[in-house]
Amino acid sequence: MKNLIEIQNLVVKRETQTVLEIDEIAVREGEVLAVIGPNGAGKSTFMLVLAHLLKPVRGRITFRDEPLEEMNELIYRRKISLVLQEPLLMDTTVFNNVATGLRFRGLSKEEISERVNTWLERLGIAHLARRQARKLSGGEAQRASLARAFALQPELLLLDEPFSALDAPTRAHLQEDLQALLKTTDITTVFITHDLDEALLLGQRVAVLIEGQLRQIGTPEEVFSAPKDEQVAAFVGVETVIPGKIVESSEGRAIVAHQNHLLEAVSELPVGREVLFCLRPEDVTLWLRESAPPSSARNRLTGNIEAIYPQGALMRVVVNCGLPLMALITRASAREMGLEEGIKVVASFKASAVHLIPR
Amino acid sequence: MSEILEVTILSLRVSLIATLISLTVGLPFGTWLALRKFRSRGFMLSLINTGMALPPVVVGLVVSILLWRSGLLGNLRLIYTPTAIVIAQTVIAAPVMTGLTVAALQQLNPRLQLQLLGLGASRAQMIWALWKEARLPLLAALMAAFGSVISEVGASMMVGGNIRHQTRVLTTAIVLETSKGNFGPAVALGVLLLVIAFLVNAALTWIQQKGRS
Numbered sequence: 001m002k003n004l005i006e007i008q009n010l011v012v013k014r015e016t017q018t019v020l021e022i023d024e025i026a027v028r029e030g031e032v033l034a035v036i037g038p039n040g041a042g043k044s045t046f047m048l049v050l051a052h053l054l055k056p057v058r059g060r061i062t063f064r065d066e067p068l069e070e071m072n073e074l075i076y077r078r079k080i081s082l083v084l085q086e087p088l089l090m091d092t093t094v095f096n097n098v099a100t101g102l103r104f105r106g107l108s109k110e111e112i113s114e115r116v117n118t119w120l121e122r123l124g125i126a127h128l129a130r131r132q133a134r135k136l137s138g139g140e141a142q143r144a145s146l147a148r149a150f151a152l153q154p155e156l157l158l159l160d161e162p163f164s165a166l167d168a169p170t171r172a173h174l175q176e177d178l179q180a181l182l183k184t185t186d187i188t189t190v191f192i193t194h195d196l197d198e199a200l201l202l203g204q205r206v207a208v209l210i211e212g213q214l215r216q217i218g219t220p221e222e223v224f225s226a227p228k229d230e231q232v233a234a235f236v237g238v239e240t241v242i243p244g245k246i247v248e249s250s251e252g253r254a255i256v257a258h259q260n261h262l263l264e265a266v267s268e269l270p271v272g273r274e275v276l277f278c279l280r281p282e283d284v285t286l287w288l289r290e291s292a293p294p295s296s297a298r299n300r301l302t303g304n305i306e307a308i309y310p311q312g313a314l315m316r317v318v319v320n321c322g323l324p325l326m327a328l329i330t331r332a333s334a335r336e337m338g339l340e341e342g343i344k345v346v347a348s349f350k351a352s353a354v355h356l357i358p359r
Numbered sequence: 360m361s362e363i364l365e366v367t368i369l370s371l372r373v374s375l376i377a378t379l380i381s382l383t384v385g386l387p388f389g390t391w392l393a394l395r396k397f398r399s400r401g402f403m404l405s406l407i408n409t410g411m412a413l414p415p416v417v418v419g420l421v422v423s424i425l426l427w428r429s430g431l432l433g434n435l436r437l438i439y440t441p442t443a444i445v446i447a448q449t450v451i452a453a454p455v456m457t458g459l460t461v462a463a464l465q466q467l468n469p470r471l472q473l474q475l476l477g478l479g480a481s482r483a484q485m486i487w488a489l490w491k492e493a494r495l496p497l498l499a500a501l502m503a504a505f506g507s508v509i510s511e512v513g514a515s516m517m518v519g520g521n522i523r524h525q526t527r528v529l530t531t532a533i534v535l536e537t538s539k540g541n542f543g544p545a546v547a548l549g550v551l552l553l554v555i556a557f558l559v560n561a562a563l564t565w566i567q568q569k570g571r572s
Contacts, residue, residue: 051477074481082477084470090492100488101478152479 001028004156004188005050010059012045012212020045020056020212027156032182032189034203034220036196038235042212043192047160050190051082063156078105081154085161087145089133094125094144097133101152119147122181139170146174150181157189163198175201196237200224208232225280226355233278233357239326240279243359246271253351255298258323264298265354276357283353284327286317288337292346300348301325305341308334315339319347362524367551370528373441374509375559377448381456381504384449386497389460390486394472404461410454415447419517422447426518439520444528447514452504459500463493498567502560509556529555 003026012020020042027033027050037043048054049061052073061068068076081101089097098116107115120126123143128136133144142162149157163171179202182189193199199206200220207217208227216228227233233241246269247262248255254267256277263277287293289302303321310316315334319325325347329339339345392403425431426438426446437443467489475485490497512530519526521535529552536545 048473051473053473053476074479077476078479080477081479082474084474084477086468086470088468088471088474090488100475101480104479104481104484148478158477 001030003027004029004064006060006062006065007049008060010049010056010061012042012049012054012056012059014045018212020049020209022046022059022214025207025214025217027188027190028205029188030186031204032191032202033205033207034199035190035192035207035209036194036199036235037209038194041209043194043209044160045212046209047082047158047190047192050156051080051158052076078152079154080156080158081149081152082158083145083149083160083162085164087133087138087141089136089141089144089148091134092132093129094120094131094133094136095129097144098147098151100148105152115151115153116147119151122150123147123177137170138166139174142166142174143177146178146181150185150187154187157187159189159191161192161194164193164195171198178202196224208235210235227278227357229357230276233276233355237280238278238355239281240277240284240324242277242323244275244277246273246275246356254356256356261301261321261323262298263354264351265356266352267354267356269356269358274359276359278355278357279325279349279353281316281326281328284319284325284347284349286319286327286329286333286337286339287346287348289344289346292348299351299354300346302344302346305339305343305345308339308341319345321347363548363551365524366527366529366532366548367555369441369526370509370530370552371555371559373444373515373528374448374505377445377452377508378456378501378505380445380449381452382501385453385456385500385504386460386490389457390464390490392457393461393464394486394489404458407454407458407461411458413451413454414513415451415511415515416513416517418447418450419514422450422514422518438518439522439526441519441526443518444515444526447518448508448511451511451514452508455507456500456504459503460497463496463500464489466496467493495567498563502563505559505563506556509552509559 005027007022007025010020010022011018035043035046045054049056052068063071063076090100095116098120099112102112102115120129123146125140125143125147128140133141136144163174175198191202203220205217206220206223208215208223210231215232216223224236227236227238230241242258244256244258246254247257249269249271252266252268254265254269256263256265256275258277269275301321303319305317306320307318308315313331314328315331317327317329317339319327327347392400422443423438426443427433472485475488480488512534515528516531516534519531521527521531529548533545533548536548
């Protein structure tokens with residue numbers, strides 16, 4: 001797949017402080033790249049740089065192989081469209097709002113009308129065309145904002161946390177609709193979010209920005225199950241991160257020693273290597289000690305439940321097995337097993353669920 | 360009656376011209392101050408805000424000194440002419456228009472500029488869109504600017520001289536009639552001034568509220 005945008009040696013400063021420093025990143029034509037990271041990681045700064053609204057102090061950015069600094073700024077900005085967290089609609093009707101960018105481009109009335117009506121229809125807000133934008137609900141306003149961006153038929157669509165201010169059901173509905181639109185339009189999209197589920201749903205690739213640096217980029221599976229460093233692991237929800245040393249390694253299997261525990265992982269790393277042993281909480285299975293099925297698996301630890309608390313539809317369980325282990329189980333399972341603080345359980349997980357980060 | 364009409368027309372003419380000049384100067388200058396970030400911006404805003412409270416007699420004094428025959432602009436021979444009143448009233452109204460333009464634009468979401476540019480607006484299109492978005496407070500600024508000059512008397516008296524058939528405006532005529540003890544005509548002129556102020560502001564308010572349900 002050809003690259004639409006290529007960035008090299010990018011440095012962005014706010015006053016004297018470096019807020020973004022990326023050696024290399026490319027946005028492929030037609031892909032949806034989800035950029036994730038904690039607050040203050042530089043995600044929005046990255047978006048402004050892509051929109052040519054913030055000039056880096058250093059770096060080379062090319063759009064279809066043409067350096068951005070050699071392109072006319074307005075011509076470039078008319079190839080893209082930007083959707084921000086707040087819909088930022090103008091104090092006029094929904095129709096006029098969706099027509100805003102088209103009028104900037106000086107399109108004919110007929111074409112504006114056709115495009116606006118098409119996108120109002122596709123976003124499911126055709127019935128709101130004559131309504132004043134200020135009277136829309138949050139979800140309707142963000143739909144109008146998306147229609148305004150899609151109506152421009154941009155070569156690059158930039159979405160900066162567009163759903164973060166919405167309630168959960170509205171957000172879920174909009175995410176589904178956006179996913180369908182992105183699939184049918186094939187518009188190259190950079191989607192910024194701090195919501196991991198949103199990144200998994202929409203992103204074909206995921207880039208992780210932490211402290212202004214690109215820490216990892218890859219498919220959602222790569223990033224979520226094989227984070228490159230401890231901070232990425234923590235951000236993508238790998239909650240059990242334990243330091244250890246490889247004491248055995250053969251045929252793609254490694255045994256990691258942590259204190260007096262021996263844990264098995266799928267890895268080619270050599271003996272003697274210091275590693276971080278990473279495990280996602282949803283990959284841990286819990287059994288009551290008396291009902292645990294017999295198994296020869298090495299990754300089978302006995303411990304006490306230290307804490308148990310709800311997390312959305314699931315329950316988060318902290319098990320002390322001599323090493324701290326986090327598990328996520330359904331509420332129904334927790335109820336059936338009668339889990340409560342202090343009881344003894346057996347925690348098991350597959351070697352293939354473990355990811356080792358060399359230190 | 361014809362003299363009252365003459366005074367009324369002159370009042371309206373000088374105040375509307377002064378307001379229009381203030382709009383032409385204050386709107387772009389206020390926009391520049393609102394959107395640009397530079398080191399002395401805070402100081403300039405303080406100056407503008409002070410200018411909004413300029414006493415008309417002080418303006419009258421300064422403009423008189425400038426336009427006096429021996430003054431810096433004395434050779435223009437503008438003292439005691441309607442043009443002198445327009446100049447003084449512009450000095451009074453321009454800071455009002457500028458200061459309230461800054462306030463009107465700064466109350467908009469600062470990310471709106473980014474949004475408009477991100478939709479492909481040129482700089483001029485972005486500014487026009489911001490003015491449209493802030494049209495209510497901007498029209499209020501225009502009304503305040505007009506109100507500050509149609510009602511002032513000190514500057515008009517000092518630089519115009521209240522000369523019959525030449526520079527007499529409604530406010531200076533009221534002062535004259537009151538000083539002569541002719542309270543009846545003074546009150547009548549006062550009511551006329553209020554009606555004119557009301558009509559102009561009603562027209563601007565109509566424009567301001569047009570299209571809002």
